[in-house]
Amino acid sequence: MRISTRLTEIGSQVYAWLPDFPGTWGMANCTLIGADSASVLVDTPYTAHLTRLLKTAAHEVLPPSAEISTVVNTHANGDHSYGNGEFPGAEIISTEANLQHLCAEPTPGQLETLLNQCQQEDDFGRYLLAHFGRFDYRGLHLTPPTRTFTGRLELPVGDITVELIEVGPAHTVGDLIVHLPDSRIVCAGDVLFIGDVPVHWAGPLDGVIAAAQQILDLDPDVVVPGHGPLVGQQEVRTYMTYVAELRDRIHELHASGLGVDGASRVLLRERRPDLGLWERLAVLTATEYRHLDGSNEKPQLLQILRSAVRLAPECIPETITPRYAFPAQSDRLR
Ligand SMILES: [Zn+2]
Numbered sequence: 001m002r003i004s005t006r007l008t009e010i011g012s013q014v015y016a017w018l019p020d021f022p023g024t025w026g027m028a029n030c031t032l033i034g035a036d037s038a039s040v041l042v043d044t045p046y047t048a049h050l051t052r053l054l055k056t057a058a059h060e061v062l063p064p065s066a067e068i069s070t071v072v073n074t075h076a077n078g079d080h081s082y083g084n085g086e087f088p089g090a091e092i093i094s095t096e097a098n099l100q101h102l103c104a105e106p107t108p109g110q111l112e113t114l115l116n117q118c119q120q121e122d123d124f125g126r127y128l129l130a131h132f133g134r135f136d137y138r139g140l141h142l143t144p145p146t147r148t149f150t151g152r153l154e155l156p157v158g159d160i161t162v163e164l165i166e167v168g169p170a171h172t173v174g175d176l177i178v179h180l181p182d183s184r185i186v187c188a189g190d191v192l193f194i195g196d197v198p199v200h201w202a203g204p205l206d207g208v209i210a211a212a213q214q215i216l217d218l219d220p221d222v223v224v225p226g227h228g229p230l231v232g233q234q235e236v237r238t239y240m241t242y243v244a245e246l247r248d249r250i251h252e253l254h255a256s257g258l259g260v261d262g263a264s265r266v267l268l269r270e271r272r273p274d275l276g277l278w279e280r281l282a283v284l285t286a287t288e289y290r291h292l293d294g295s296n297e298k299p300q301l302l303q304i305l306r307s308a309v310r311l312a313p314e315c316i317p318e319t320i321t322p323r324y325a326f327p328a329q330s331d332r333l334r
Pocket residue numbers: 026028077079080190226227
């Protein structure tokens with residue numbers, strides 16, 4: 001298992017937690033901004049266990065007097081917010097739209113029940129077990145933001161300036177990015193995926209491209225994607241070109257009269273060999289079709305994913321990780 005739970009210093013008093021990629025669901029990056037008195041954590045991990053590992057790593061780099069008193073959620077997906085409850089008393093900040101979206105996200109309890117009911121004989125069950133079975137959602141409680149904003153919010157953290165900028169709807173309805181102008185760092189959340197085909201639930205893809213442009217407009221040296229390794233501006237540009245190509249292709253297929261399944265099949269056939277989790281192309285197609293069709297339907301995350309697995313059964317990993325297989329011993333981590 002190739003999981004890293006160390007914090008890497010990426011700027012003055014700024015640390016990145018880049019646990020596991022590519023080809024993984026749920027292992028999102030987090031960023032710690034460590035001032036002497038009060039520190040800020042951008043995004044929290046998917047499970048209580050992972051969050052405790054992160055807290056241990058944070059204690060190793062923060063001054064003894066420092067505590068994580070503020071949590072920022074770039075969006076409401078569980079892999080960026082389920083760990084909120086491990087920071088009792090902390091102020092949890094996100095956009096107003098993210099607070100609303102939280103209601104549409106499956107709860108940890110629902111995921112736990114779903115995984116326990118999954119059958120290995122069923123394709124979708126195998127897929128879910130392979131990607132999500134290792135996570136232990138027990139003991140997690142949805143902890144929503146305690147402070148919300150729209151537009152922009154400036155957050156002084158010791159002598160560090162932290163700017164929160166709403167860029168959604170893009171990946172979800174309420175995405176925000178975090179700008180640290182002193183260190184020229186931007187935390188992009190899931191507006192940006194590196195190494196895998198991106199997955200976007202809200203869209204349209206034009207919104208994702210516009211959000212990525214907002215990252216570039218900040219002229220950063222380092223960008224922390226929601227998933228994948230740290231990148232610079234060039235990789236963000238390459239990503240924008242790829243998303244624009246996908247958008248154009250989906251629009252073409254839509255105009256030709258193909259339904260969403262037919263268009264997804266075409267995109268799956270035309271997939272790039274260098275990107276993982278290519279079944280997500282079917283999710284992107286479904287998202288963009290919803291906009292092209294003017295549908296007001298709220299995206300049903302699990303239904304869309306089930307459909308993607310049905311269209312691309314070859315994507316199901318051969319090895320099914322045992323339930324709760326997460327390393328419990330720190331000596332199994334690197
Ligand atoms: Zn994510």
